[in-house]
Amino acid sequence: MPKKPKLGQNFxxxxxxxxxxxxxxxxxxxxxxxxxxxxxxxxxxxxxxRAGRVVAIELDRDFSAGLRGQFDAERVTVVEQDVLxxxxxxxxxxxxxxxxxxxxxYYITSPILxxxxxxxxxxxxxxxxxxxxxxxxxxxxxxxxxxxxxxxTVQMYGPAEQLFTLPPSAFSPPPKVHSTVFRWRFAPRFGxxxxxxxxxxxxxxxxxxxxxxxxNNNLRAAGxxxxxxxxxxxxxxxxxxxxxxxxPVEALAALWRGLRASDGVEIRTEETAITKS
Ligand code: SAM
Numbered sequence: 001m002p003k004k005p006k007l008g009q010n011f012x013x014x015x016x017x018x019x020x021x022x023x024x025x026x027x028x029x030x031x032x033x034x035x036x037x038x039x040x041x042x043x044x045x046x047x048x049x050r051a052g053r054v055v056a057i058e059l060d061r062d063f064s065a066g067l068r069g070q071f072d073a074e075r076v077t078v079v080e081q082d083v084l085x086x087x088x089x090x091x092x093x094x095x096x097x098x099x100x101x102x103x104x105x106y107y108i109t110s111p112i113l114x115x116x117x118x119x120x121x122x123x124x125x126x127x128x129x130x131x132x133x134x135x136x137x138x139x140x141x142x143x144x145x146x147x148x149x150x151x152x153t154v155q156m157y158g159p160a161e162q163l164f165t166l167p168p169s170a171f172s173p174p175p176k177v178h179s180t181v182f183r184w185r186f187a188p189r190f191g192x193x194x195x196x197x198x199x200x201x202x203x204x205x206x207x208x209x210x211x212x213x214x215x216n217n218n219l220r221a222a223g224x225x226x227x228x229x230x231x232x233x234x235x236x237x238x239x240x241x242x243x244x245x246x247x248p249v250e251a252l253a254a255l256w257r258g259l260r261a262s263d264g265v266e267i268r269t270e271e272t273a274i275t276k277s
Contacts, residue, residue, distance in 0.1 A: 007060055008105030012042040012129075014170040017181075022046040024127045024163055024183055025099045032095040036083045036102030036112065036128075039063055041070055043101060048075050051099075055091055057083045084108065084115055092122035097186075100126040106175070109134050110150065116184075117157045123186045127163070135162050135180035143246045149208040152249055153201065158187040193253035203256045207244040215244045215255075224259065232258040 012018060021043060025033065028051040038044045038056040044067065047054045054076045058064040064080035071078070079086065092098050100123060104112055109130050116126055130138070133146075139160045140146035154160050163181045168174035190197045206222040207215055215238065219229040233240060236255035238247055247255075 006107070008037075008107045009039060009060070010103075010171040010173060010175045011039055012103055012170060013172045014166065017164075017166055017170055018042055018046050020164060021101060021103075021127055021129065021181055022050065024181065025101055025125060028052070028099060030095075032091065032098050034086075034088070034091060034098050034100045036100065037105050038067055038078075039103075041067055043103065044071065044076060047101065048072075051075075053077070053095060055079060057081055057086050059083070084111055086115075088116075088119035088122040097124035098122055099124055101128070102126075103129040103179075106131050106134075106177075113138070113150070113154060117153065120157050120186045120188055125186065126184045127181060128184065129166075129179050129181045131175075132165055132178040132180040135165075135182045138184075139182055142248045147245050148211070149204060152204055152208070152252070154184065155249065156189050156200075158185045158189075160184045189249070193250065195253050195256055199260070200253065200256055203259075204244075204252065207252060207255075211243075211245070213243070214240075215242050215247060216240055218244065219259075228259070228262055232262065 028047070030052040032053045032055060033047045033051040035044055035047060035054060035056045038058050039060075040063065044054060044056055048071055056067055056076055057079045058067060059080070059082050061080060064078050067076070067078045088098060100116065116123060134150075136146045137148060137150050138154045139162050140148075140151045161183050163183055165178055165180045167178060168176065170179070188197075190200065207218055209218050209221065213221070216229055216233060219232075220226060230240065232255055233242075235258050236251050238251050238255060244252070
């Protein structure tokens with residue numbers, strides 16, 4: 001079957017990597033594993049040998065038909081669908097929180113990560129192969145070169161750790177980039193940090209809106225009066241000249257709680273105004 005370039009089809013041809021990826025999901029006995037983009041089934045066979053059930057979501061009609069012929073339907077359910085439309089919550093109803101795995105189609109990496117974040121209640125852990133630079137951003141610590149909005153957003157849903165990196169030669173055809181596998185354990189931090197999920201995520205988008213600007217300037221650009229911004233930064237213990245990229249998420253949460261508590265503070269966002277409510 002020829003590769004369809006638009007679907008990010010680079011197939012894993014490294015058996016040791018297959019074992020390491022599936023092994024990183026932990027004990028799968030009796031559990032449901034969801035695979036994103038199974039393609040020709042490089043990971044699917046190893047999953048089917050270990051998991052109670054595998055749900056394999058593949059957009060490409062040729063591959064989904066091939067997978068149905070390759071695996072026992074009792075163990076592997078092939079869903080021909082765009083993963084961004086897949087209902088993870090419904091899939092979890094039958095057998096507990098899901099373990100997700102995938103050598104992702106790189107052209108939609110960020111939307112897939114956001115989809116998983118939005119489906120977090122149905123998920124236990126994800127082991128995902130992404131472009132190396134994306135894994136570096138997702139797992140970066142505050143103050144480091146790669147830390148930004150993607151890092152803080154992913155990490156609000158639970159810790160993410162890099163596992164290993166593969167060269168282009170581990171795939172056929174080889175992609176232009178190195179690929180890194182990371183593990184993401186779903187344990188959302190909104191309750192612990194005393195912030196509401198929707199409001200805090202919108203606040204983060206404003207706080208990180210312009211990379212070169214200070215957090216103070218980004219807040220002011222979002223419509224916060226200079227005096228309110230200065231007072232909230234001070235009470236959260238954040239330096240007036242700090243950039244959001246250097247501030248730990250605990251302090252950003254304190255800042256957002258402070259802003260929400262102060263009368264009349266309103267933050268403009270790209271979609272809507274956030275008001276305290
Ligand atoms: N898992 C296989 C492997 O490791 O060899 C294939 C990985 S390949 C990088 C990505 C796979 O995702 C392809 O099979 C592609 O057809 C599929 N895909 C692309 N876009 C998709 C989408 N929106 N939803 C589900 N699968 C998609």
